[in-house]
Amino acid sequence: MPPPGVCLNIMETRQKQDGYGSITNPDKLFGQDYQQLKTYCLSEGIMFIDNTFPPDRSSLGQGMLEPSDLARVVWLRPAKIAPHPSFILDGVSRFDFNQGQLGNCWFLASLGALTFQNHIFKQVVPLEQVFEEDYCGLFHFRFWRFGKWMDVVIDDKLPTLNGRLICVHAKDQNEFWAALLEKAYAKVCGSYTDMKAGTPSEAMMDFTGGVHMCVNLSKPPPDLWELMCRAGQSNTLMGCSTPPGEKRDNSVLPNGLVEGHAYTLTGVKQMMSRGQLVHLVRVLNPWGKGEWNGDWSDRSSLWQTVSSQDRNMCLTVDNDGEFWMTLEDFCKFYTELDICGLTPDFLDGNSSGHWKTSMYEGRWVAGTTAGGCMNNRDSYWTNPQYRVMVCGGSSQRNEEKNMLVSLMQKHDKRNRHMVQNLHIGFSIFELTEKDKTQRGKFPASFFRTHAPVVKTEIFLNAREVMEFFVLKPAEYLIVPSTFDANETASFILTIHSRAETRCHENSGDQTHETVKKPKQVKNxxxxxxxxxxxxxxxxxxxxxxxxxxxxxxxxxxxxxxxxxxxxxxxxxxxxxxxxxxxxxxxxxxxxxxxxxxxxxxxxxxxxxxxxxxxxxxxxxxxxxxxxxxxxxxxxxxxxxxxxxxxxxxxxxxxxxxxxxxxxxxxxxxxxxxxxxxxxxxxxxxxxxxxxxxx
Missing domain, CATH: 1.10.238.10 (EF-hand)
Structure with missing residues (x-):
């Protein structure tokens, strides 16, 4: 029997202070210790079978396959699928795999981006795993989940129909790293079916545990190209999405793009064409086929207008799902660009390590700390509050954005499809000299007389919302909230600041004072x-x-x-x-x-x-x-x-x-x-x- 939740919370807090849950000392999903399990299996001469994610229908989930096909699924180890199974063959590439029958393009688009960053890839995919030596059907992977790294153990039994993998599969039938990684992530989500539908940012954050920025391409920032170039030169993952169609069924448009589909952004390139500078973006379809057929596509005549050096460096005429297009067309036909990096350096291109990060875990509880948005005048003040002091710096220009604030909903449900995202957002208020004397939570009267200097314009029912903005040196109050009052949920508030900041939670610690009693006359x-x-x-x-x-x-x-x-x-x-x-x-x-x-x-x-x-x-x-x-x-x-x-x-x-x-x-x-x-x-x-x- 596990200890009570309050005890577990104290234990988890202490463990985090000691580095538990970091990438070097990850938490163990379901308490499964990879090394202990491997030692046991090898000493007993047995093949590992994961009872926490068994090779049966429960792990596949409902709805991915027709009932007739579901009955014919056979879970096979790689040696029964391919003649010479290997974990990785000839390095790792975005072209190693293709999407299977599972609608998880968002995950595979992120996986394609992961292959560009060897350092991050090695954090997620331990490379010492092989089939040739000390093999017992046991593998493990690491994902960042809501504030901590998790080590996830799986067996290598994979779902097949007629001897062929039904989910992600490698272009070389002997390579299995992508299929096994997908299985580990399915275990984290609850089942394979629970991986259907999502956004690239979700998986990219789970691969990095870093800094995520989402760019609305219908209203792109004026420095979008510079931002993309900086991100391309940093340790970042980039993905993008097309808008859904009326039928929401991944229909292919006449221009070759797929509606409601996630893609990997694999490169940016500036080159001269007909005496004009053009900005080109390279995009990859995780299906491994199906490409854009407009300007600068593989067979576009525009490639004859650039230097042979640029053409030979960039152009590959092959239906491999990867293609080039102009930045203008990219913004026209895609809705969002997600950039995810280990650090915020890509935000301004400075790698001096001057960005500071503060992370707070909090909770909205109906009736006490779930006050809803500012429409709820009487209860808004009860939301969690955080005070932030932004210090001045001589190297900072006033017009430069210096703060990136992220609010992420923290889910504890086992199955991803059971998660119901609430509409969330936050507001930031500047404190006056008089306000700074306040101790404990600011009351309702404060919010009737103060307007936010920064706020999320729309409360989104998304896993994460964020804003990138300028804050001058001063003291501020950040209030994260749900849109409706009395909605219970946990959250993670992350503050990335280019200026020196001091932050603390503002509800006030419990004091060890007894209840004040009225003066009583001895009677x-x-x-x-x-x-x-x-x-x-x-x-x-x-x-x-x-x-x-x-x-x-x-x-x-x-x-x-x-x-x-x-x-x-x-x-x-x-x-x-x-x-x-x-x-x-x-x-x-x-x-x-x-x-x-x-x-x-x-x-x-x-x-x-x-x-x-x-x-x-x-x-x-x-x-x-x-x-x-x-x-x-x-x-x-x-x-x-x-x-x-x-x-x-x-x-x-x-x-x-x-x-x-x-x-x-x-x-x-x-x-x-x-x-x-x-x-x-x-x-x-x-x-x-x-x-x-x-």
Missing amino acids: EQEDENKKFIFRQYSDKFEEVDGEQLQRLLNEKILKGDLKSGGFSIDACRSMVALMDTSITGKLNTEEFLRLWNKVMTYKDLFYRTDVSRTGMLSLSELRNAFTASGMKVSDDMLNLMALRYGASSGHMTLENFISLVLRLDCMNKIFKQLSDGKAMKLHMTEWMYVSMYT
């Missing part, structure tokens, strides 16, 4: 009345256990205030444990009076912040309750408390609120007593002693 008569009531429910030793406390609270102290059946026996036993200084499982008179005073303080706090007068706290009112109490609670902690103590309706009852604040107050006190103020060290017996009773 001996009131205390005697409380003691009298207490004795009516206590035993002969004037103590109450959980059952007796339950009756006291529900039938006497809070009668009429409780909306959902009152305190449960478990909640009352927890209260006893939290207030029990003698560890008897019971509360004496003094302990009970302390609890009674706390309960009345929390009740007063509850009703002061229940502005809707429903007798329930909305989760946004819960935040106000903590503010009124004087406790600063981070967004992450608020989300956890809402999930643990809130109802599915998004509200919290008085009894749950009292249980929550009492536990939070006591846990703060325990930490203060047993820690140095920053960290706490307990032996296992001490940890179990504290956690199991309280």
